Amino acid sequence: MDILNVQNISIQYGNDPPCVTGVSFDMTEGKIVGIVGESGSGKTTVVRAILGLLPGGGRISEGRVLFNGEDMATYSESRWRDVRGSGISMIFQDSGAMINPIRTIGSQYYEYIKIHRPDMSKADAYALAVDTLTKMRLPDGDNIMKSYTYQLSGGMRQRVGIALAMTFEPKLLLADEPTSAIDVTIQAQIVRQMMELRERFSTSIVLVTHNIGVAAYMSDEMIVMQYGKVMDRGDRDTVLNHAKSEYTRQLLQAVPEIGGKRYV
Ligand SMILES: Nc1ncnc2c1ncn2[C@@H]1O[C@H](COP(=O)(O)OP(=O)(O)OP(=O)(O)O)[C@@H](O)[C@H]1O
Numbered sequence: 001m002d003i004l005n006v007q008n009i010s011i012q013y014g015n016d017p018p019c020v021t022g023v024s025f026d027m028t029e030g031k032i033v034g035i036v037g038e039s040g041s042g043k044t045t046v047v048r049a050i051l052g053l054l055p056g057g058g059r060i061s062e063g064r065v066l067f068n069g070e071d072m073a074t075y076s077e078s079r080w081r082d083v084r085g086s087g088i089s090m091i092f093q094d095s096g097a098m099i100n101p102i103r104t105i106g107s108q109y110y111e112y113i114k115i116h117r118p119d120m121s122k123a124d125a126y127a128l129a130v131d132t133l134t135k136m137r138l139p140d141g142d143n144i145m146k147s148y149t150y151q152l153s154g155g156m157r158q159r160v161g162i163a164l165a166m167t168f169e170p171k172l173l174l175a176d177e178p179t180s181a182i183d184v185t186i187q188a189q190i191v192r193q194m195m196e197l198r199e200r201f202s203t204s205i206v207l208v209t210h211n212i213g214v215a216a217y218m219s220d221e222m223i224v225m226q227y228g229k230v231m232d233r234g235d236r237d238t239v240l241n242h243a244k245s246e247y248t249r250q251l252l253q254a255v256p257e258i259g260g261k262r263y264v
């Protein structure tokens, strides 16, 4: 069965006209779907909508989202709490900024676990955090728990963000620009890390990125958005080699590696 079905959704903020229309895709276990497109095309809006976390009165105004076959519009607040974190989890576009610089990673990690598992003891929460950091290939989890963000490199901070999102081994990870705030050499490590999550935990990943090279490398299926609409959608090779829209073709032409078929 599909883990997630996004069925022809439109999204509206307040009384504004819909800023996203007609977005559909399905996620099976271990599948990676890449969403690409220019700034303001609605990528973040789509992934936030899936998790019911749209700011500013945003809502799905048409269509529906099914998680494990269940319509998420019918969820109670407590069902949402269960699903967020343990069923679906998100790496936010500004996740670096979300880690508070004046508190240790450990105290914030502990608080995150407490929200999702209020009954877990402090010792168990600590062990779970260190274990997850280690699984994310962060050496010396104990030391990271004691650290402040300024003591970690950009790549390490990003891994801490991924670790937080993977703590309860969600079936679905929504990753909003997970590699954009870090330099190119570390980007490659983060990409490998996410591919590994798919191998080891069969995590399905919705990957939002400006970087069409990263999307082309990682995705099974790609969605190209512009002005809140889907310009192209299909399996990766079809979108890369037989794009329907002029916009997608222009986007691909702007990336020399793709023209040279390095990723295809
Ligand atoms: N909080 C908000 N209130 C009202 N409208 C919003 C809000 N956030 C986004 N929008 C609308 O949704 C559109 C898409 O924004 P979104 O952040 O989803 O784009 P994006 O593709 O993620 O861009 P970027 O690549 O810059 O992250 C915006 O152009 C804006 O019209």
Ligand SMILES: [Mg+2]
Residues within 6 Å of the ligand: 043, 044, 045, 093, 176
């Ligand atoms: Mg965005």
